[in-house]
Amino acid sequence: MRPLVALTLLAFAINAAAQEPPSPEAPPTPAAPVEAVPAPPPSPVVVNPPPQTNSAAVAVRAAPSPEYIGRWRTARALSVTGSVVNVLGTVLSLTSAIYIGVTDWPPSASSVLTPAKPSDVGPALAYAGASASAAGFILNAAGLGYEHHVLDKLGADPGRGLFSVGTTLGIMGFAGVGASYFFGLTNYLNPHDQGIAILATSLSGTALCAVAGILYAADSSKVKKAWLSLTTW
16 A cells, blocks of 8 residues: 555656756856957059150140241242252252263363363353252241241150251362352462363362251151151141
8 A cells, every 4th residue: 555655656756857847947148249340441452554655745736826827838949949048059959060070071171172161061060050049948947947936835845966067068169169159250370270160169068068958858758757746636
């Protein structure tokens, strides 16, 4: 009987333990909030501008005004006219040299029948050629110098190196032509020597003016390109 009572009490104890509510669990400890670290700002991208070329620099310049265009055309007309006259003078001087070579001028100073005179064909052609070359040089120098002046006002002058050298040689040639006029208009020499002096100074003056004209032509090409860069962009 005692074992039965003991089993009954054990069953009641187990049943009571099963019906007892569970103890409440402790609430979880909240995690500490994590502060957001702001991202560093992106570094700015530095773009180097391309180097400014001559064409870009020219594009910044303003187009020439009608006043400068008129000045340029006047200067260009003078320069071209001078070049043409200079070439004509060179051709006359070359003709003179060819004539002298073919005719074996001047004749002997003791020649009585055909004495050398300043008015002979050889000296006369050289005289005319030198005069034309000197006139062409003056026109060419004035026109090309004015072109440089116009471009300088517009900030596009390519430089005056060739122009300076050509002008120096042209002045020397002009002085030679002046010497030929001096010998032609004076009587310091006898007719034979006078003709030779005129021929020598005329041809040398023409040669120097011709070299100056070549340098001017090269400089004129540079100046024209500089002008076109202002008017064609």
